[in-house]
Each structure stands twice: as C-alpha cells, then as structure tokens.
Amino acid sequence: MERTVLREIIPDESRLVFDHIPPEFLSDTLGRRKGEASALVFAKSTEEVSKLLQYAHANRIPVTPRGAGTNLVGSTVPVDGGIILDLSQMNRILELDTETMTITVEPGLLLQDLQAYVEEHNLFYPPDPGEKASSIGGNISTNAGGMRAVKYGVTRDYVRGLEVVTADGTVLTVGGKNVKDASGLSLKHLYIGSEGTLAVITKCILKVIPKPETSLSILVPYPDLTTGIGSVLNILRADANPTAVEFMERNVVRVGEDFSGVRYPCPEAGSYILLTFDGREREVAASAERIQALALSSGALDYIFLTDPQQAADIWKVRGALVKAVEAVSEQEPVDIVVPINRTAEFIGYINQLEQSSGMRMVSFGHAGDGNVHLCVVRGHRDEATWQKELHANMDKAYHKAYELGGIASGEHGIGISKRRYFLRETHWENLRAMNQIKDALDPLHILNDKKSYLVGGQDETAI
Numbered sequence: 189m190e191r192t193v194l195r196e197i198i199p200d201e202s203r204l205v206f207d208h209i210p211p212e213f214l215s216d217t218l219g220r221r222k223g224e225a226s227a228l229v230f231a232k233s234t235e236e237v238s239k240l241l242q243y244a245h246a247n248r249i250p251v252t253p254r255g256a257g258t259n260l261v262g263s264t265v266p267v268d269g270g271i272i273l274d275l276s277q278m279n280r281i282l283e284l285d286t287e288t289m290t291i292t293v294e295p296g297l298l299l300q301d302l303q304a305y306v307e308e309h310n311l312f313y314p315p316d317p318g319e320k321a322s323s324i325g326g327n328i329s330t331n332a333g334g335m336r337a338v339k340y341g342v343t344r345d346y347v348r349g350l351e352v353v354t355a356d357g358t359v360l361t362v363g364g365k366n367v368k369d370a371s372g373l374s375l376k377h378l379y380i381g382s383e384g385t386l387a388v389i390t391k392c393i394l395k396v397i398p399k400p401e402t403s404l405s406i407l408v409p410y411p412d413l414t415t416g417i418g419s420v421l422n423i424l425r426a427d428a429n430p431t432a433v434e435f436m437e438r439n440v441v442r443v444g445e446d447f448s449g450v451r452y453p454c455p456e457a458g459s460y461i462l463l464t465f466d467g468r469e470r471e472v473a474a475s476a477e478r479i480q481a482l483a484l485s486s487g488a489l490d491y492i493f494l495t496d497p498q499q500a501a502d503i504w505k506v507r508g509a510l511v512k513a514v515e516a517v518s519e520q521e522p523v524d525i526v527v528p529i530n531r532t533a534e535f536i537g538y539i540n541q542l543e544q545s546s547g548m549r550m551v552s553f554g555h556a557g558d559g560n561v562h563l564c565v566v567r568g569h570r571d572e573a574t575w576q577k578e579l580h581a582n583m584d585k586a587y588h589k590a591y592e593l594g595g596i597a598s599g600e601h602g603i604g605i606s607k608r609r610y611f612l613r614e615t616h617w618e619n620l621r622a623m624n625q626i627k628d629a630l631d632p633l634h635i636l637n638d639k640k641s642y643l644v645g646g647q648d649e650t651a652i
Contacts, residue, residue, distance in 0.1 A: 190249070194227055194271075197239045203230035203277070213272055216259045218522075221605055223266035225252070230274045234351060234359060234390040237273065241388065242357030244271060244635055251635050253384040255296055255323030260522050261604030263330070263383045267639050273388065275325055281305060282391070288365045289396055290348055295325025295389045302394075312399040314340035317600055318508065325389045330602035331381035335432040335464075338424075338557030342600070344380045351391030352379055355631035365393060378626065383602050384637040386630050400466035403431070404476055405494040407503055408483050409457030413437050416459040417533035419486040420556045423463070424529070426482055428475040432464040433557030434507055435532070440553050444506035447513030452506065454490050461488075461556060462507060507553070514551055514564040521579055521606070523563040524554075525586065527595035532559050538589050539563065546582050560599035580609075587614060603641040612644065620644055 191206055198204050205213075205228040215222045231237045244251045250270030257264055257276075266272055279296035284306070291313075293302060300320035306313050315327060316334035326332075328350070333342040349363030363369065363376040379387055410416035413435070420433055436444075437459045441452055452460065463479070465472045480491045494500035514520050527535045536552055539561075543550045549566040565582065567575050587597060587610035597603060597611045612620065623642040627634070634643075 190226060190247075193243055194229060194240070197236055197243065198229055198231070200232075203232070204228070209272070212257060213254070213274070214266060216262050216264050216604070217257060218260060220519075221262040221265045223252075224269050225266040225272045226269060228272045228274060230277050232277050234353065237275075237353045237388050237390055238357045238359055240271070240273060240357075241353055241355060241635075245356045245633060248633055249635065250638060251388075252637055253325075253329075253388050255326035255329075256298060256321055258319045258322045259326065259330070259604065260601050261598075261606040263602050263604035263637070263640055265605060267605070270635075275388070275390075276323065278390065279323075284309060284311075285365065286311075290365050290393050291396055292391065292393050293324055295323060295328070295392060297324050298322065299324060299327060306396050307399055310399045311396045313346065313394065313396050315343045315346055318511070324392055324394070328380055328389060328392060329383050330600060333555075333558070333560065333600040335434060335555060337555065337560075338433050339429055339431045339466075344377070346395045347376060347380055347392065348395050349393035350376050350379055350389055352387035352389050354387045355633065355636050359390075360387070363393065378630075381602070383604065383641045385627060385641055385643065386636065388636070400468075402469045402472055403464060403466040404472050405500045405503065406463040406465075406476060406479075407453065407492040407494060408461040408463065409452075409454035409489045409492075410459045410461065410487060411489060412458040413536055414533045415487040416461050417536075417556060419483055419488060420461060420532075421530060422482055422486055423461075423479055424557060426479060428465070428479050429467075430463050430475070430479075430557065431466045432462070433555065434462040434553070435556035436460050436462070436507065436510070436553045437536075440510060440551050441506060443513045443551060444510045447516055448502075448505050448509045450502040450506050452503065453492055457489055462503065510551065510553055511562075511564060514566060517566075519567040519575075520551075521563075521565040521567075521583075522601070523565060523583070523586070524599050524601045525561050525563070525590045525595060525597065526599040527559045527561065527590055527593045529557070529559040531593040531595070532556060532561065535561060535590060535593055535595070539586060542582060542585055546578065548578055548582055550582075555599075558599070559595070583610060605640060608641065611642065615642075 209228045250268040252266040253273045254264040276296040278294040280294045283292040316336045317332040327343045465475050551564040554562040591614040603611050
C-alpha cells in the first residue's frame with residue numbers, strides 16, 4: 189500500500205527508493221548512528237511535501253526530514269523507521285529582491301552556492317558555519333552560526349520568512365519581507381532551531397546585506413590561552429567590531445599544521461587568536477591598528493597582519509582543517525558547547541584537566557568572540573565498549589561544567605540524538621515541559637523527527 193501511494197505522490201520513480209537505501213541516508217555525517225526506513229523520498233515541490241505528510245499523518249508513519257546530510261548529532265537518523273524525506277533536490281534560487289534586500293530560496297540550496305550567488309551581485313549573506321556544503325534548510329533547522337557570528341549574528345538573524353508544511357500537510361507562510369512584525373506571535377521563530385521536529389521547511393526568505401569593501405585577517409600569538417582569552421574581552425570592549433575572533437592552543441595548531449603542511453609563525457606561542465575585520469577599507473585599517481596596541485599591551489607576543497592573500501589563506505586553512513586533521517588519525521566525537529565569553533578560559537582549563545585525569549584526548553578550539561568551544565574527543569585505540577563508556581562519562585562531566593558556568597549544550601550543531609542525555613539532564617523541567625507542549629500542539633501524533641532534541645521520553649543515543 190505504502191509504495192503505491194508514494195508512487196502516486198512522486199510520479200518520478202528515480203526519486204523513490206524502497207529497497208537497499210544507501211547507508212549515508214540512514215545515518216548522519218559521522219556514520220556511527222544508524223537507523224532504518226521503509227522508503228527514501230526525494231521531494232521537488234511544496235505540493236509533494238504536503239501530500240506526503242498528509243498521507244504519513246493519516247497513517248501514523250514516522251517522517252525524518254533531511255537536507256544535505258551534514259548534521260553531526262544524529263538529527264537526520266531515522267530512529268523509528270518510516271519515510272526519509274530528502275529535500276536536497278528542492279535547491280532553487282527563486283528570487284533576489286534588491287529593493288527589500290532579501291533572497292528567496294528553497295531549503296535544499298547549499299550555503300556555498302547561496303553565498304557565491306549573492307556575492308556575484310555585490311551582496312553578502314553573513315552566516316558562515318564551517319560546513320559550506322550544508323543546506324539552507326539545515327542551517328535554519330539548527331540555527332547555524334559560524335565564525336562571523338561575533339559581528340553578524342547567527343542564521344536566526346537573517347530569516348525574514350518561511351514557508352513550512354506542518355505534520356498534517358498544512359502549508360503555512362510565516363514572516364515575510366517586512367523588517368518589523370508586531371502582529372501576533374512570531375511563528376517563524378518556532379521553526380528556527382527546531383531540528384525538523386515541528387514542520388518541514390519548503391521555502392526561505394533571507395536577509396542579505398551589502399558586500400563588505402575589504403577584509404583583513406590578523407594572527408596574534410600569546411604565551412598561553414588564559415592571556416589570549418583575557419585579551420579577547422578587551423578587544424570586544426574596544427568597539428573595533430571584529431568579524432571573527434577564533435582561539436587555538438599551540439598543541440591544537442600543531443595537529444592542523446601536520447595535516448595541512450602549513451606552519452604558523454611564532455611557534456613558541458602557547459596559543460593564538462585569529463582575528464578578521466571587514467567593512468570599508470579605512471575603517472578596517474583603523475580598527476586593526478587600534479587593536480594592535482591593545483593586544484600588545486595585554487601580553488601578545490606579536491601582531492601579524494596577514495596582508496598577503498596566500499598567507500591569510502594558509503593560516504585559515506589550518507584553522508579550517510582542525511576537525512579533519514583529527515579525523516585523519518582517529519574516530520572522534522565533535523562537540524560544540526557555549527559558555528559566557530568571560531568563562532571560556534576557565535572552561536578550556538577544565539577540559540585540559542579532564543583530558544589529563546581521564547587519559548582521553550580532547551582537542552579544543554573555537555569562537556572566542558562568542559564563547560563557542562569546539563571539542564574533538566578522540567577515540568584512539570579504545571574498543572567500542574570502552575569508547576562508549578569513557579566518552580559518556582567524560583561528556584557528562586564536560587556538559588555539567590558548562591552548565592555550571594552558565595553555558596548551554598550547543599551553539600550551532602543542535603541537540604539531535606547525541607546530546608539528548610546531557611541536554612535533558614541539565615535543562616529545567618519547566619522549560620522542557622513548555623517545549624514538549626508545543627510539540628504536542630503542532631504534531632500531536634509525533635510523526636516528525638520524534639525522539640530527537642528536546643523531546644522527552646525517547647531512545648537514548650546508545651541504543652542507536
């Protein structure tokens with residue numbers, strides 16, 4: 189019955205898979221958490237999505253939405269079987285409106301393609317998560333951030349409007365091209381960061397801004413991380429408006445150097461802060477010079493202007509290669525935790541202590557300007573049982589410490605499956621109850637991405 193109905197909804201047989209679904213569609217990008225499904229469907233229109241959800245709702249069939257499949261926390265793993273709804277072929281740019289400074293796109297459009305398109309028109313889409321081959325719908329579903337968040341904010345700040353299809357197949361338009369909206373509840377914000385648990389996004393209206401005239405990166409070596417992070421607070425208070433403020437300890441940079449073949453200057457440093465300024469050329473130069481004096485007076489060993497485009501590209505290449513560098517030598521668990529920016533050094537210090545006491549390597553770096561700490565927890569030569577046991581034991585401690593410092597479980601990856609146990613344990617019950625009441629109201633049968641994220645009562649990730 190299911191196959192017959194799906195063939196009626198999706199007339200193109202090449203967009204339906206029933207047997208031998210490729211394993212990458214049953215997992216996330218890490219490939220460790222695997223699920224099952226009876227069908228994989230590639231939708232190409234809002235109408236197809238609506239009809240599919242009407243059918244799934246009427247028959248209580250679970251549906252797992254997915255975009256480019258770059259998720260790191262298991263949000264796209266079909267834990268209850270059912271239908272995988274792939275939106276990667278809904279990838280068109282529908283309209284660029286230079287009068288309202290908005291662009292309307294389908295959810296399957298890749299971030300890198302959107303950014304390239306608007307820059308061809310001398311415009312700029314600031315959200316910049318590390319994975320440029322992620323989909324816009326996925327970015328919205330996890331409220332993705334990235335390195336430029338310290339100046340420009342996160343995906344939520346650029347979503348003007350959405351078209352979504354609810355669990356029962358109803359098509360809703362929420363938000364629009366207007367800058368202001370005080371007309372009832374802002375429904376669009378419910379769907380941003382909801383990880384596909386409330387509706388399926390089928391159209392996105394996004395804000396764009398004029399393309400910055402120039403960009404300048406600066407590498408600032410420090411004797412140790414505490415001094416470097418302390419300097420960051422002064423930088424942020426100096427009204428220099430940096431675009432990116434990244435931190436890396438020297439031992440972490442060494443991993444990226446070995447992988448990329450690029451060497452950082454000032455190898456005697458204990459840590460580095462990597463800055464970027466963008467905007468008008470005169471303003472960028474003035475900001476960079478103002479921060480130079482501040483950084484050197486705050487303990488910096490040097491202040492290196494990366495004016496040579498190749499040198500700048502090489503320095504950023506190392507920063508961008510850190511996760512892949514770790515993956516090249518061992519399986520690892522990527523973690524993104526947020527703490528208040530004035531507690532970043534304290535949290536990294538705790539992680540370093542935890543690494544020493546546990547014997548489990550933890551490579552840390554991240555966005556110093558917004559307190560978003562990225563960890564690569566390295567498996568090494570541990571067998572599966574030992575790896576799972578020690579990973580969860582240490583992550584229990586790391587997440588608890590983050591919350592103790594006023595932090596939260598995720599800045600940009602989402603909760604998915606892998607962070608549920610920590611998120612549910614540390615989040616106030618009143619908050620969880622409110623979230624779950626919203627889920628019950630919008631998806632009473634729980635067919636959309638159930639047992640994920642904030643949803644209480646689902647499987648633990650260790651069962652996947």
